Amino acid sequence: MALIIACLSQKGGVGKSTLSRAIATEAWKSGLSVKLADLDTQQGTVAEWHRQRLDNGFDSVGSVEIFNNVDKALASAEGFDLLVLDGTPRASKGTLKMAQCADLVILPTCVSRDDLVPAIRLAYDLEEKKVDKRKLVFALVRVTTPAEIQDGRDFITQSGFSVFDGCLLEKPAYRLAQNNGLSVTETRYKTLNDKANELLESIIEHLQQG
Ligand SMILES: Nc1ncnc2c1ncn2[C@@H]1O[C@H](COP(=O)(O)OP(=O)(O)OP(=O)(O)O)[C@@H](O)[C@H]1O
Numbered sequence: 001m002a003l004i005i006a007c008l009s010q011k012g013g014v015g016k017s018t019l020s021r022a023i024a025t026e027a028w029k030s031g032l033s034v035k036l037a038d039l040d041t042q043q044g045t046v047a048e049w050h051r052q053r054l055d056n057g058f059d060s061v062g063s064v065e066i067f068n069n070v071d072k073a074l075a076s077a078e079g080f081d082l083l084v085l086d087g088t089p090r091a092s093k094g095t096l097k098m099a100q101c102a103d104l105v106i107l108p109t110c111v112s113r114d115d116l117v118p119a120i121r122l123a124y125d126l127e128e129k130k131v132d133k134r135k136l137v138f139a140l141v142r143v144t145t146p147a148e149i150q151d152g153r154d155f156i157t158q159s160g161f162s163v164f165d166g167c168l169l170e171k172p173a174y175r176l177a178q179n180n181g182l183s184v185t186e187t188r189y190k191t192l193n194d195k196a197n198e199l200l201e202s203i204i205e206h207l208q209q210g
């Protein structure tokens with residue numbers, strides 16, 4: 001049975017696909033067999049990104065496919081080491097199902113209250129529906145200053161949830177990399193790649209503790 005990581009949110013545009021791509025990329029590079037499932041049939045962002053990646057001559061990150069239902073995505077992961085589920089822009093029935101079957105649920109969020117409040121609401125909702133709280137972990141994405149990062153962390157922890165140590169800074173270079181089919185760990189700038197990898201290391205650490 002594949003290890004399952006789901007990137008989920010209530011609100012769109014918070015970094016689910018960005019993190020899904022980075023996780024798949026680094027897992028593949030570390031030698032795992034990876035299935036990256038894009039549940040967003042309307043946009044197919046991750047599938048399109050992977051097509052771009054291959055088109056530009058970069059290595060595959062595994063098997064990338066679009067699914068219109070969670071069960072099909074789960075069935076497709078047979079024989080893989082890791083299944084990464086990239087959730088839909090809005091929380092749906094499938095969101096709960098993904099959270100239930102995942103070993104780790106990553107809830108990416110930016111730090112404005114507009115983003116944090118719905119993110120916390122989704123976490124409460126999942127907890128209420130009996131998803132084990134220990135596997136729900138927030139990831140701070142598109143953050144800028146240390147003060148902003150601390151503010152986001154405080155908001156999440158005071159709401160009773162945990163948040164990864166690393167975070168993803170808001171940088172045009174991350175967008176540019178993704179435009180070309182690369183992940184946020186593969187930009188032209190070593191410092192940015194290292195910074196993105198810190199977040200991925202926090203994710204791996206959490207999985208090892210779990
Ligand atoms: N750290 C960052 N710095 C700059 N731009 C970023 C960063 N992270 C994500 N982005 C950009 O923000 C936008 C939204 O990110 P992404 O597509 O990962 O979010 P999403 O949650 O998957 O969105 P959707 O809900 O539509 O599926 C994208 O254009 C992406 O390139």
Ligand SMILES: [Mg+2]
Binds near residue numbers: 017018040045086089
């Ligand atoms: Mg997306």
